Amino acid sequence: GENVEQHPSTLSVQEGDSAVIKCTYSDSASNYFPWYKQELGKGPQLIIDIRSNVGEKKDQRIAVTLNKTAKHFSLHITETQPEDSAVYFCAASKGSNYQLIWGAGTKLIIKP
Amino acid sequence: GAVVSQHPSRVICKSGTSVKIECRSLDFQATTMFWYRQFPKQSLMLMATSNEGSKATYEQGVEKDKFLINHASLTLSTLTVTSAHPEDSSFYICSALTGDNQPQHFGDGTRLSIL
Numbered sequence: 001g002e003n004v005e006q007h008p009s010t011l012s013v014q015e016g017d018s019a020v021i022k023c024t025y026s027d028s029a030s031n032y033f034p035w036y037k038q039e040l041g042k043g044p045q046l047i048i049d050i051r052s053n054v055g056e057k058k059d060q061r062i063a064v065t066l067n068k069t070a071k072h073f074s075l076h077i078t079e080t081q082p083e084d085s086a087v088y089f090c091a092a093s094k095g096s097n098y099q100l101i102w103g104a105g106t107k108l109i110i111k112p
Numbered sequence: 113g114a115v116v117s118q119h120p121s122r123v124i125c126k127s128g129t130s131v132k133i134e135c136r137s138l139d140f141q142a143t144t145m146f147w148y149r150q151f152p153k154q155s156l157m158l159m160a161t162s163n164e165g166s167k168a169t170y171e172q173g174v175e176k177d178k179f180l181i182n183h184a185s186l187t188l189s190t191l192t193v194t195s196a197h198p199e200d201s202s203f204y205i206c207s208a209l210t211g212d213n214q215p216q217h218f219g220d221g222t223r224l225s226i227l
Contacts, residue, residue, distance in 0.1 A: 033217055036218075041221070041223070042221065043116075043219050043220045044156070045218065046217065049215055078221070100158075100216065102156050
């Protein structure tokens with residue numbers, strides 16, 4: 001079955017710097033890759049997603065890149081702000097109607 | 113858009129009590145909802161997939177008689193933890209699909225504490 005690995009488990013960056021979180025997946029049939037942000041005591045919030053027919057997608061300070069050949073995808077956050085501090089999860093599935101296979105999460109800490 | 117409301121946000125009750133958690137899609141109809149469990153500092157663990165008008169599909173290791181799921185309408189799914197015990201204490205989160213080939217949107221979770 002599908003397996004998603006996420007690194008690093010904790011990432012601390014200076015405010016204003018960029019943050020990059022990386023995920024790898026094992027099932028080449030996976031074609032949908034969302035990223036979620038979870039703040040303490042709340043449910044995950046979708047921040048960006050990408051499908052396998054696209055190599056990169058950007059939304060303001062957030063971007064996701066996908067390398068299907070290497071089976072990895074990454075989240076890039078530029079000009080980080082204190083409110084970006086949260087736990088970020090990547091996930092993979094064979095279509096958004098299907099079960100999401102989750103990464104272990106990355107705790108992002110933005111230092112003032 | 114795509115707002116999912118979960119209620120209650122927190123429950124504290126005695127061992128042996130049954131607890132019902134509601135998950136509502138407020139501005140869309142959801143034929144499919146998912147129920148997750150999350151332990152501290154861990155990822156989400158899918159418990160079951162709930163489809164409107166049919167029986168839920170439970171993941172391996174999840175007791176269907178322990179965690180009763182009802183999805184009686186296109187905007188409401190409920191999870192009932194029957195005869196809850198301290199080991200059932202956890203953060204329970206639901207999500208809903210807004211449509212075919214659309215992402216999951218999550219509620220804000222229910223913190224269940226069994227004394």
